[in-house]
Amino acid sequence: MAENSVLTSTTGRTSLADFSIFDSKVTEISKENLLIESTSYVEEEMPQIETRVILVQEAGKQEELIKALKDIKVGFVKMESVEEFEGLDSPEFENVFVVTDFQDSVFNDLYKADCRVIGPPIVLNCSQKGEPLPFSCRPLYCTSMVNLVLCFTGFRKKEELVRLVTLVHHMGGVIRKDFNSKVTHLVANCTQGEKFRVAVSLGTPIMKPEWIYKAWERRNEQDFCAAVDDFRNEFKVPPFQDCILSFLGFSDEEKTNMEEMTEMQGGKYLPLGDERCTHLVVEENIVKDLPFEPSKKLYVVKQEWFWGSIQMDARAGETMYLYEKANTPELKKSVSMLSLNTPNSNRKRRRLKETLAQLSRETDVSPFPPRKRPSAEHSLSIGSLLDISNTPESSINYGDTPKSCTKSSKNSTPVPSKQSARWQVAKELYQTESNYVNILATIIQLFQVPLEEEGQRGGRILAPEEIKTIFGSIPDIFDVHTKIKDDLEDLIVNWDESKSIGDIFLKYSKDLVKTYPPFVNFFEMSKETIIKCEKQKPRFHAFLKLYLLVTMMFSFGRFVIFSVRYQDVVE
Template sequence: MSSVPITRAVLIGKDLENDYEISRILQNVFNLQVSKLNLLDETSNGKTETSDELVAILNSEDVVYVLSNFEGPDFRTLHEKSRHHYRLISTHAIRTLCLEPNPTFPVLKVKRPIYCFFMTNLNFALDVKPYQTKRVVDLIHYMNGCVRKKFTHPLTLISDDCVGNLTRTAVSLNSRVLTTQFIEKCWERRDDINFMADMDTYMVEYALKCFGGLVIYFHGFVEDDMTEFREKTLENGGVVTTRIEEATHVVVGQDVNISRADFLDVHPDSKIVTAQWFWKSIHLEFCNHEELFDPFPSPDPSKSRLNCSRGRRSHTSPGSETVPKRGRKSKSSRGNLELSNASSYGLSEESLEFVIPVEIPKKHDRRYQVCMEMLATEQNYVDDLQLLITLFKEPLERLITQQSSSPTEPPASPAPFLNKMILSKQQINSIFGKIQPMLNIHQVILNSLDTFMKTWNASYDDIALGYVWAIHGPELSKVYPPYVNDYDNARETLDECLANIPKFLTFVKSAESDPKCRKRTVKDLLIKPVQRLPSVCLLLEEIKKRTDKNHKDYGLLSTAIAGIENVLQKTNNSRKEIECYDNIFSICNQIEGYPPALISANRTFHKTVELGILSGDGFFGNYGGRSMTIFLFNDFVAFTKTRSSGNNPNLTQSFYASTRGTLSRQVSFLQPKYKEKKKFKLVSMHRISDFRVVRFEFANEIIIVKVRNEESEYLFIGQPAGETTFNDLLEFFKLLCNLSVQFCGKELRMEELTEDVVKQLKNSANEDFAVIDRAICAAKHGSGSLRRRSTLRRAVSNVSLGISNGLQRFASRAHLSFINESSL
């Protein structure tokens, strides 16, 4: 019947009786005869009867039936209840066809209604429950899709079960797997003509996730871990249960002592897996094979015999052994056998034939034990560095290589995400780039230590562990300072990537859950190089204590210790320089107007204080009643304007109530805290040699500073502001005095304004006496308060007037120019 050309369209239902637009489209665009018909006419007694007109139409084969929806009684009558085969289409599909440049009426199949064209050219296979099959097939057909009976690549599989056989096959063939919810969501938007633009988004959103259809029970995890497990399980389509009998999968912790007998309540079909299965599945984006992560692996008799044989032979190899009760357990039991008095009489003659004789060390002393500990810790350290390379760095680099080798070709891997780059090459180098040089050196050191320890009995007098470390000292000094100095940047990059790149987070979690990591995180492994050399130095000191002074290794141990300490000192000095430079750069970046030429690695920052300006000469006169932040470097001082809102908490209300201390609009409470992004604005810069004298007065907590530039001198009076205390101010200017002597060879005088000092200033007719005397007198005659220094502020208007009168001879001075780098 589908081969018969369509010449007539019948509009079905009362809702299409007045739809003249559809009639015109069918007649004018597709050249079809149009008629309208109600399938069921209601009778007066409530029963329905089929009309004669309907019978005639139903017997025609060149007719297409047009309906407004596929859910009413008209649709069910034609599609489900009738024995005849009809061709059906919706009004939405007809309107969609009109949007094409050259619209043609589609070839309709019988019993294959078309409501929309969302799934045109899409082919599906199903792996759903029997009661879902009919509805899923019907909806795909309504949207012009095709369903195959058997799954073959590259069909799209519809499934809600991530562990089904077809699902695993589809994943292995790199086929897309979508959930039944995808079909339902597409059908919900069946009337949206613009939906095709969102089809790709829907395919990603409703793809089958790695835990789709799973019910997971977690055993042996703390609550902090459970929070993350619950979140990740829900994100990946699974459900967390607290009842183990309901679980399809039981995830157990690595440090939990369990056996199969502990899981008798688990359903026979449930899978018991390690945490690595959980993170590996999330990272690979499909449910990994559970048998690869069995917490109860079946023993292999052949492997057991092989391991037993290896264990006997390892008695002569101390490289993987550690001293009992010190550090981690070794990889063999050599030390335990040698250090014990175990007898061979308990073994039969047949057994003794397979035992390689072990010679008891001639020098079975404390030195031997510490040397064995040195070997064991070095082995563990090399293993840790190797883990950083093999579990983290190399897999990430392979993804970059795979993507760069075939950027446009489809991935050959069963899972497309395996070829997707997770981190850039720059990010990988920032985190792991400096590991390999250290690993290369320590592998050589490990081999040398192992060789010495294997010949301990035969060459005791020639054993020189100090020589091993002494000869590699220059190489260690080349690789450790760069790593330690860049460690903070590596951690910062790592934390940033973990927070912002979900795929990297799951990659790291999957690697950390590997038994080789022994519950240590990548952060734990990255800090190992920072801790290694100090521990080596301590072990060398311990070996030296146990070594006879006449032994050839004694002097070499001293050389090795000095070399390691030199590496540590070089590393610390280099780190301090970098931290100092970073500190200076951070501070200068906060100061608007700071000359970039003055940012130098040779410049050091010492201290900063916040100073409330009471009054002053020159540009300080413009900042009366406001605070300034002063930065002290090793060769100059920077005065900056502090951007803050409101009044200074350390300046009393009486100050602001005074005539000279009225708040300006710039410091009103309505002003934002920072005008710009930078916290400070540079006002002036002065060499340390420009400072002439610093005077302070304890009673009122005031400080008076005289500064000189190339033209003249000026002074200012201030008090601590913000979180700065008066003691902080004193320490700041004491440090300034010390730097003046150290770098300028000039003594900067700092004196307390006691009564005797004030009298001397008066008798000597010092030019600063008038200003100082007015300030102190104003403080003494002011009314008291809880804080003595506030008494000066009560009369600060008089002080300001006095200072201004006393400094009128400086009124014509311009602001000091910024200093040049060449002048420092």
């Protein structure tokens, strides 16, 4: 009985489970039937609305439009006048009007009637991409400014602003009243105000109103985009727009050059002391005091402001570059890096040329810095600025034993107080290699990396192919010699008289043979590219001013000498 009871109980539970499943299935079927019935009821009550295109006047005569509508399988009819609109109006269709002229009376009537209006480029674009017609709550003629978010500043005439905003909407753009990080372009009618300053700080392109008008003129071009660099750059607000500059403390040659660049960058210049000037650019290392008391409206700025504005292709904030008089502590602490083209810099340039000439004449280039004169510790010469081996950033104390040699190592033999001649040779090679690697690192970090950096204000200073031509195989050479330097350091730290110094160079001989010929063969082309870009591209000229062109040429000069020596060794 017990077994039968268990069996009955089990069977009972199983039957109950099966029955509950059956009930759930019946419930689901009932719900499906109700859903189908309700859906059928909705379909009967709300018939599906079909999109229909109405080609207005001239649009109906364009065979290209008719073919495009057939390609995307959209029905269409033609309409010659607004009077025909009442006969075409039907609840069965969602009418989309194609109008070729967004300024005539027919467009205005349709716009007032809250009709959905598009331009011919929209239809052609959808046909080309195989997409349905877009929905827009505003009349949409083309997509030249799709995905662009614009903000306006400096407009006093309401009519002009309304006209510009309307055109932006017709081209698919979005307008924001307040400037924020989502704004892609600022359209400015002046170079002042909070919006302008924020746009400069964020690197947002600042455009002239003409940009919008010219983009509208090209509204019928199928693949045109207003944000393309080649088109957009023509209408960017230049750095010195609304600025009238004068210059103080510069040589005649440099002053003439800066005046020419002022006009190229949208500004004007006047003689010193003219009350109409907005900015006075001062060579702070020459001018100890101003010859007159400047007005409160006049910005008295250092020349870094001038070159910095050109480099980033926007007017820099003056606050960071205000000129300080010679007796102020701030000026005493500052050392300008841009005093290479001043009247007193001729002596410095001659000294630099003599140094370079001496380096090029020497058959054996010493890796050690020249001995300082007694007064050198208290003076700052151009040589000290350019000698990389003397910079605080240098990781090597030239003329001394490598830092790692002073540390004890379990695997290294203690350096004897009186080293052998072979050890001295290895040490000198290491010092030479360290100096050379530092020069290469300076060229790469100070010049190549900033030029290759993405998202530069104002766009790229140089094209990628120009950067490649200028720097060539320098990064590869840097990598090889970094390895050689590390191996030489390891050799000195773990010195053994039985070890061969030449084995290190033989180890990397194939890499040296691979990297040096391209550099030596194309060095003249590299120099010509620098000179050409410096003359033709004001932003590159300003970049060289700010980052010390002479440092670069000095480093390149020393680099070539080392390069020739290493090629001789390899051969």
